[in-house]
Amino acid sequence: MPVPVERGKHTRLLLRDQAYLSIRDAIVNGTLAPGEKLRDPELEEWLGISRTPIREALARLEAAGLVHTTPGRSTVVSSIERQAVLNAQSVAAAMHALAVRTAVPLMSDADFEAMTQANLKFSDGIARGDAEAAIRSDDEFHRVAVVASENEVIGQVLEQVTPVLRRLEYLRFSSLSGRESIAQHDQIIELCRQRNAAAAADTAERNWQTLSQLIDESGDQAFGTDG
Numbered sequence: 001m002p003v004p005v006e007r008g009k010h011t012r013l014l015l016r017d018q019a020y021l022s023i024r025d026a027i028v029n030g031t032l033a034p035g036e037k038l039r040d041p042e043l044e045e046w047l048g049i050s051r052t053p054i055r056e057a058l059a060r061l062e063a064a065g066l067v068h069t070t071p072g073r074s075t076v077v078s079s080i081e082r083q084a085v086l087n088a089q090s091v092a093a094a095m096h097a098l099a100v101r102t103a104v105p106l107m108s109d110a111d112f113e114a115m116t117q118a119n120l121k122f123s124d125g126i127a128r129g130d131a132e133a134a135i136r137s138d139d140e141f142h143r144v145a146v147v148a149s150e151n152e153v154i155g156q157v158l159e160q161v162t163p164v165l166r167r168l169e170y171l172r173f174s175s176l177s178g179r180e181s182i183a184q185h186d187q188i189i190e191l192c193r194q195r196n197a198a199a200a201a202d203t204a205e206r207n208w209q210t211l212s213q214l215i216d217e218s219g220d221q222a223f224g225t226d227g
Contacts, residue, residue, distance in 0.1 A: 017057075019047050019056075020056075020057035023047075023058070028167050035079065036076060037075070038076065061163075064164065066164065080164075088165050089209065089211050093204075094205065095158050095161075096146075096158070096204045096205065096207075098149070098154060099154050099204075102151060103148035107192055115185070115188070119137070119141055122134055122137035124137075142204075181207060185207070
């Protein structure tokens with residue numbers, strides 16, 4: 001077979017992914033605040049990588065709604081916009097419901113155990129007010145059904161819409177206000193074990209729809225527009 005000319009492709013892709021995750025997490029946890037300018041030299045120094053994978057990561061972050069780039073000017077961290085969050089929430093809720101509905105007939109005891117362990121870690125993170133640990137565990141919990149569904153498109157869509165939601169969930173998981181999700185997770189697990197795909201999917205959808213409460217509770221101070 002012909003050998004592609006490009007060399008070091010996987011290394012470059014890995015650097016791009018690492019840059020994306022690092023910048024994404026800093027935006028989600030508020031280290032990089034809305035309106036803050038992201039300058040290439042500073043990002044290169046922080047991440048220890050070259051400009052090319054950083055620019056690729058920023059393009060991906062813009063597609064996810066976390067940064068806004070003005071051609072020839074600058075890249076800034078996007079504000080948390082109410083409508084953008086509501087739009088992302090409706091898509092995420094529908095995608096997770098579809099994942100669970102599709103996955104239930106295919107799930108194994110190992111999948112149920114993985115969900116159980118993830119929810120235990122999630123509960124511990126909530127109890128300790130460790131938002132980052134809670135978000136990681138919440139991701140692990142929901143990823144089980146996404147993977148078991150064997151539908152790659154679901155994961156691709158969620159990769160695009162979930163980061164916007166995590167910015168608000170970081171606020172929720174920093175306190176005990178996220179503890180209602182623990183019980184909802186337990187209910188999802190039990191319904192999956194019962195092979196009740198419809199009820200499990202409905203519960204998963206409601207679990208993601210509860211973010212609306214946080215949007216209302218946050219008030220206007222949590223939202224703004226890009227300047």
